[in-house]
Amino acid sequence: MRRGALVAALVVAVPALAAPSGTAPRLGAQSLLQLPRPLPSPYDSRADAARDFEAALARAKKSGKPVVVDFGANWCFECRVFAGVLALPDMRRYVARNFELVIVDIGRFDRNLDIAARYGAKVRAVPAVLVVDARSSKARNPRTLWLADSVPSHKPQEMADWLAKWAN
Numbered sequence: 280m281r282r283g284a285l286v287a288a289l290v291v292a293v294p295a296l297a298a299p300s301g302t303a304p305r306l307g308a309q310s311l312l313q314l315p316r317p318l319p320s321p322y323d324s325r326a327d328a329a330r331d332f333e334a335a336l337a338r339a340k341k342s343g344k345p346v347v348v349d350f351g352a353n354w355c356f357e358c359r360v361f362a363g364v365l366a367l368p369d370m371r372r373y374v375a376r377n378f379e380l381v382i383v384d385i386g387r388f389d390r391n392l393d394i395a396a397r398y399g400a401k402v403r404a405v406p407a408v409l410v411v412d413a414r415s416s417k418a419r420n421p422r423t424l425w426l427a428d429s430v431p432s433h434k435p436q437e438m439a440d441w442l443a444k445w446a447n
Contacts, residue, residue, distance in 0.1 A: 303442065303443035304369035304370060304372075304373045304439060305436070306364075306367060306370065307436075314364065315363050318363045321349075328381070328384065343414070346380075347374070347408060348383055348394060348409040350392075350394075350405055350406065351382075351384070357406055364435045365380070370435075373439070378442075398411060399421045400421040408420075408425045419445050
């Protein structure tokens with residue numbers, strides 16, 4: 280009986296751990312209720328975003344993973360919801376396995392926007408997510424930054440699926 284329980288547990292656990300890069304983890308219908316409380320405030324105005332971005336690019340060149348640049352601010356509710364989705368255990372593991380993540384504070388649209396501009400992208404609203412292929416030094420989505428307009432209507436699973444389409 281114990282062996283049967285172990286097999287059943289593996290059948291449930293292994294697909295989530297071994298999901299292909301382009302497949303987002305299944306977050307479940309209750310994922311909104313599982314968001315951290317209070318919502319995270321990950322955007323650090325004192326961080327050296329340029330240095331953090333360059334470090335992520337260097338890691339990405341070695342790992343072969345794309346860099347995900349999350350542009351936002353702690354005053355932005357939608358940014359904090361997205362950060363909460365990224366903090367969900369399954370998403371945190373998925374992102375770590377498939378991307379190099381950089382969190383960039385944009386202040387009041389008055390700082391760190393040059394990182395997006397370097398790739399031909401313009402941050403007009405937040406959250407905005409830029410995916411950079413470190414090997415080619417090109418943005419995978421310079422024209423399709425994920426903007427705040429779409430976040431409130433999206434469920435965590437839709438956020439995860441959007442991110443997954445930019446994985447290797």
